Amino acid sequence: MGLLELLNGARWGVHPHDDHKRPAADVPLRVMPLPKRLCVPLLQHVGAPAKPCVAVGERVLRGELIARAQGNVSAPVHAPSSGIVTAIGEVTAPHPSGLPFAAITIELDGKDEGLPTAESVDPFGLEPAEVSQRIADAGIVGLGGATFPSAPKAQLGRKLAVQTLVINGGECEPYLSSDDSIMRERAGEVIDGVRILMHATGAAEALVGIEDNKPEAIVAMRKAAEPFAAIKVRPVPARYPMGSDRQLVQVLTGKEVPSGARTASIGVLVNNVSTCAAIHRAVRTGEPLYRRIVTVNGGAVAQPGNVFVPIGTLIEDLLAFVGLKETPARLVMGGPMMGAALPHAQVPTVKGCGGILALTAAEITVADPSPCIRCGSCVKACPMGLVPLEMVARIHAGDYEGADKLAIDDCLACGCCAYVCPSHIPLVQSFSHAKGEIWKRAQQKKRNEFTKGLAQARTERLEREARERAEAAAKRKAARAAQTAAATGSQETSA
Amino acid sequence: MLAAILSLTALGLTLGLGLGYTARVFAVEGNSLVSELADMMPGTNCGQCGLAGCGAAAEAVAGGTVPATVCPGGGVALAQAIAAKLGITLSLEGMEDKGPMVAEVAEDICIGCGKCMKHCATDAIVGAAKQIHGVLHEACTGCGGCMEDCPTGAIVLRPLPVTLRDWNWTKPALAA
Numbered sequence: 001m002g003l004l005e006l007l008n009g010a011r012w013g014v015h016p017h018d019d020h021k022r023p024a025a026d027v028p029l030r031v032m033p034l035p036k037r038l039c040v041p042l043l044q045h046v047g048a049p050a051k052p053c054v055a056v057g058e059r060v061l062r063g064e065l066i067a068r069a070q071g072n073v074s075a076p077v078h079a080p081s082s083g084i085v086t087a088i089g090e091v092t093a094p095h096p097s098g099l100p101f102a103a104i105t106i107e108l109d110g111k112d113e114g115l116p117t118a119e120s121v122d123p124f125g126l127e128p129a130e131v132s133q134r135i136a137d138a139g140i141v142g143l144g145g146a147t148f149p150s151a152p153k154a155q156l157g158r159k160l161a162v163q164t165l166v167i168n169g170g171e172c173e174p175y176l177s178s179d180d181s182i183m184r185e186r187a188g189e190v191i192d193g194v195r196i197l198m199h200a201t202g203a204a205e206a207l208v209g210i211e212d213n214k215p216e217a218i219v220a221m222r223k224a225a226e227p228f229a230a231i232k233v234r235p236v237p238a239r240y241p242m243g244s245d246r247q248l249v250q251v252l253t254g255k256e257v258p259s260g261a262r263t264a265s266i267g268v269l270v271n272n273v274s275t276c277a278a279i280h281r282a283v284r285t286g287e288p289l290y291r292r293i294v295t296v297n298g299g300a301v302a303q304p305g306n307v308f309v310p311i312g313t314l315i316e317d318l319l320a321f322v323g324l325k326e327t328p329a330r331l332v333m334g335g336p337m338m339g340a341a342l343p344h345a346q347v348p349t350v351k352g353c354g355g356i357l358a359l360t361a362a363e364i365t366v367a368d369p370s371p372c373i374r375c376g377s378c379v380k381a382c383p384m385g386l387v388p389l390e391m392v393a394r395i396h397a398g399d400y401e402g403a404d405k406l407a408i409d410d411c412l413a414c415g416c417c418a419y420v421c422p423s424h425i426p427l428v429q430s431f432s433h434a435k436g437e438i439w440k441r442a443q444q445k446k447r448n449e450f451t452k453g454l455a456q457a458r459t460e461r462l463e464r465e466a467r468e469r470a471e472a473a474a475k476r477k478a479a480r481a482a483q484t485a486a487a488t489g490s491q492e493t494s495a
Numbered sequence: 496m497l498a499a500i501l502s503l504t505a506l507g508l509t510l511g512l513g514l515g516y517t518a519r520v521f522a523v524e525g526n527s528l529v530s531e532l533a534d535m536m537p538g539t540n541c542g543q544c545g546l547a548g549c550g551a552a553a554e555a556v557a558g559g560t561v562p563a564t565v566c567p568g569g570g571v572a573l574a575q576a577i578a579a580k581l582g583i584t585l586s587l588e589g590m591e592d593k594g595p596m597v598a599e600v601a602e603d604i605c606i607g608c609g610k611c612m613k614h615c616a617t618d619a620i621v622g623a624a625k626q627i628h629g630v631l632h633e634a635c636t637g638c639g640g641c642m643e644d645c646p647t648g649a650i651v652l653r654p655l656p657v658t659l660r661d662w663n664w665t666k667p668a669l670a671a
């Protein structure tokens with residue numbers, strides 16, 4: 001904790017007494033054998049879904065492009081191994097709703113034939129724009145879980161002349177250690193990725209923030225970063241949610257990101273350590289993002305640890321590889337604080353998935369909520385300076401606007417408030433619901449305006465048509481009158 | 496002569512400015528509650544409430560002659576919003592929450608008469624005479640007006656399919 005912080009008495013976040021990271025974090029990295037089938041989703045990032053560019057029945061090779069990016073903020077998808085495309089359609093999404101989303105299913109042939117390996121290039125001989133292009137072509141997205149495409153992010157950094165890169169090795173969620181594992185085992189790749197990213201964005205320095213509960217990673221990263229004076233490895237106190245962009249930036253640079261703004265607005269760009277390693281492979285060797293390290297952990301797992309997994313692997317295959325001691329009471333993608341409960345195990349892993357937890361009933365028990373005692377613990381714990389007890393009161397009174405005014409938009413859904421609440425009030429769960437509700441209402445309003453416009457256009461059209469009909473009728477009548485007049489006129493003359 | 500012109504001009508100006516000023520400062524707003532309520536309504540004047548359009552419905556709701564659940568197109572969400580605005584407790588009797596609905600034309604029984612198209616207040620139905628008609632999801636308010644006009648009963652209201660984007664958590668229960 002910094003001196004300033006001590007004086008201010010600022011103390012956000014929580015410090016879970018057991019972070020459950022070990023022993024899984026200390027087991028050497030394993031590579032998962034190829035499963036029989038992969039379901040590679042088209043939307044694994046923030047932005048527009050990728051568009052398939054292969055057909056059912058086609059054979060694809062490892063690293064081959066199977067779906068193209070669409071629009072500026074999007075990312076392409078590549079085949080993680082060789083096989084035949086057997087379906088392009090819906091599979092269950094790794095989402096608590098159990099709703100479907102589009103994916104390309106590949107039956108693997110086990111040969112794992114790859115595209116001919118591209119020549120390795122020197123990234124520092126390339127223009128920054130070219131480096132960004134290679135990052136975009138490889139389908140790299142933020143692997144810390146936010147999954148924002150990395151290339152547009154780097155371009156934004158360049159445009160705003162960002163001077164500082166913050167490299168996120170926080171990994172503050174309990175149970176997870178995939179970033180820890182990549183820093184321990186592949187520190188060289190991470191640091192090289194950081195250098196490439198500095199070149200692509202034009203940043204002058206990079207601060208690598210690593211929580212001090214990962215001493216092995218700090219040693220390895222310090223060693224790898226030694227030759228580069230512009231890259232500084234900075235241990236930060238282990239405190240959840242240190243891995244959140246804003247919190248890490250604040251601790252490392254002392255600057256606070258304004259409400260509703262991005263870190264880039266204060267001259268800082270944040271990237272995750274695993275993303276940096278992926279950037280290293282993409283730019284140096286042209287390897288697209290088709291596999292990643294996933295922590296498999298939880299009380300129900302027989303051999304927890306970190307596993308190199310092809311993207312699109314079904315959770316059931318992954319669990320079969322690590323073995324189960326008992327039937328898990330809950331499956332979670334991500335960490336226990338912010339992860340998504342899965343509907344079942346037949347869902348694919350995605351680029352942003354850093355962990356799969358198979359938790360036992362004992363690990364997920366929550367006590368029944370009792371009334372708020374107004375202790376203020378939630379206020380103290382909230383890293384965003386919000387007032388959870390007030391927000392939850394408004395939400396349950398149906399006053400979503402009131403919750404909105406209390407800046408519920410800034411809520412990270414980190415869950416600190418619910419974690420510390422002695423009354424076990426479902427605080428963060430209420431906020432997630434309210435955010436959805438507020439979004440829905442805004443959407444409904446837009447829809448209303450749209451349909452109102454349509455109704456108006458229709459009324460105008462009907463009026464115009466009626467007018468035109470009346471005019472035409474009047475004209476016909478006039479013409480008929482003229483005709484009759486002419487006829488009578490001629491009769492008169494002939495008479 | 497000049498004095499008369501000047502004095503009349505001065506008089507006119509003062510009175511005019513005075514009138515303008517009072518018109519602004521002491522303006523009586525149209526019933527703002529009614530217009531706010533009207534803004535919340537779908538605004539398509541579909542007439543499914545049995546009143547003469549959304550404006551009339553808003554007036555009736557504000558006057559308390561009809562319940563907050565008056566608008567079938569707006570559904571429970573609108574009823575709740577109206578109740579919150581009026582500060583009344585809502586009785587959802589006779590109104591199940593089916594969520595947003597859209598009309599759907601059963602292709603096998605549509606005879607292409609085009610009657611539904613004429614009824615639709617938002618031009619959400621497309622098709623040509625003797626052809627199967629279809630409904631544009633984005634434009635349909637789910638008022639159900641077209642259903643009544645279809646001679647073959649080919650139109651039904653279905654819930655708008657939920658996607659990953661608009662799925663939401665249910666509100667968690669608090670202590671009893």
Ligand code: SF4
Nearest residue numbers: 372373375376378421
């Ligand atoms: S921590 Fe829980 S009990 Fe304490 S003030 Fe917040 S909501 Fe109320």
Ligand code: SF4
Nearest residue numbers: 382411412414415417
């Ligand atoms: S209110 Fe949101 S940001 Fe604050 S502690 Fe709760 S979940 Fe985290």
